[in-house]
Amino acid sequence: MLTILVHRIPKFTQTVFTFETKFSNWINGSLIGSLSLSDENSSLASCGSVQFNIVPGSNYLPVAIDGTTGILKVIESDYETMKNNHTITFQVTVRNANTSLNISDDAKVNILIGENNSDEETGSEIAAVKR
Incomplete structure (x- = not known):
């Protein structure tokens, strides 16, 4: 009896992920x-566990x-940095x-950081001040 193991390849839903945030939310x-x-x-049901990098x-x-989980979080919020x-781009x-087989999928991530910290239509902005 021959047993063949089929390893599923996890696939991203898109080839480019774009996230938008405001600088005031970058903490x-x-x-x-x-x-x-x-x-x-x-899915996790067919692939088992997955590893994002x-x-x-x-x-x-x-x-x-x-x-x-593939969740992206801020780890550096220093104003000078x-x-x-205003745009951060990287591959995942x-x-x-x-x-142990190298079966994977890749995608590009764009994070757009807006300067405008006001929701008003007046165009007023709040300037970040370093302490």
Whole structure:
């Protein structure tokens, strides 16, 4: 009797994820967003556990990813570090954690940080001041 193991490849729902936030919301530990997987052949039921990673080689990122859930959070909210970074772009991967085979999917993440901290239509902005 021959047994063939088929390892499912987790798949992202899209090839580019874009999240928008305001600078006033950019504080340590705050949620940015979550990377979702498609249901077809890549759910936790068919893949078992998955592992999300930020692709090595990305420059320093003020962002961390939860390796099992794909949730992105802020880990660096220093004003001096962030004041010139209004767009953060990096690559992520997801793989089936139940196999040593390198079967994975990848996607690009764009985080757009807006300066306008006011919801009013007057265009007034609140300036961030470093203590």
